[in-house]
Amino acid sequence: MRVHKVTIAALAVAAGLSLTACQNGDDSKGESAPSSASSPAGGSTGSAGGSSDGGSGAGSSDQGGGKDSAGKTSGGQGSTAGTGSDTNSKTGKCRTADLQITASDSTIDGDDDLSVAVTLKNTSGRNCSISGYAGVDLKTNAGSLSAQRTGQEPASGVLKNGESVAFGITYPANDSGGSGVRITGLLVTPPDETRTVTLNWPGAATLPVTEGGGSPVKVGPIGSAGQGG
Missing domain, CATH: 1.20.5 (Single alpha-helices involved in coiled-coils or other helix-helix interfaces)
Structure with missing residues (x-):
């Protein structure tokens, strides 16, 4: 055990x-x-x-x-x-709100036609592109009269902030001895825009009365009247 x-x-x-x-x-x-x-x-x-x-x-x-x-x-x-x-x-297009638009008489003695220069100054604070033809209408006592394009080839360009560009309007002098058609205002619409600016007409007071179709008022492309700063 x-x-x-x-x-x-x-x-x-x-x-x-x-x-x-x-x-x-x-x-x-x-x-x-x-x-x-x-x-x-x-x-x-x-x-x-x-x-x-x-x-x-x-x-x-x-x-x-x-x-x-x-x-x-x-x-x-x-x-x-x-x-x-x-x-x-990429530079955007110049809009009506971007531009300060003014008109002045630019007739030179000896020219067959009278002229007005429309200046567009870029006040947007940025650069913008502008080219082509502006829409131009004259207000008259006989109604609105649209300007016809001259047919010049427009040049494209960039309008720097603070700079200006101009185009010309030409029209015949009223040498008929009659009262003619009285101009009461100028309507300008920048290229590719729908907003119109109304300006005082700085040129001759009247246009000659024309018979038949067509307008005696011609408008050149942007830059056709030179440009300034």
Whole structure:
């Protein structure tokens, strides 16, 4: 019986030692788990920031472009600025609201026809493009009279802010000895516009009475009367 008791006691001690060893192994695994879990978290932060430096990497990526997840270079804000720059480089058309329009007598002694110069000054604060023929109508006591184009080839150009361009209106003198057609005003519509400006007529007071079709009043293209600053 003594032999069996010793054997049982030895087995009990061995089992106890084995159980203690297992518990120590489990404890060591439990301590290393937080360390291994913290590594992916740190890696994830570095990836989101665009670099291992965290916030500073994210800032440089936002401001100056970098590489996306596919490895392609992205322009970031630089691409948007480039598109805006291209858009701003295009000059828009001169609108009626952009222009200060005036008219003055430009008749030169000895000319067969009388003339009026219409000046358009760019007061928009930006450059604008203008070309072609303006719409010109004379208000008279007999109704509205539209000017006919001279047929000159118009030249396109950019009117810088603060600069002016002019076109000419020609019409015959009333040498008939009669009262003729009395001119009461001038209507000007810039090229490609629908808004009209009404001006005082600075030229001769009357036109000769004409028979048949057609208008004795002619208008030249933008720039036909020279330009000034």
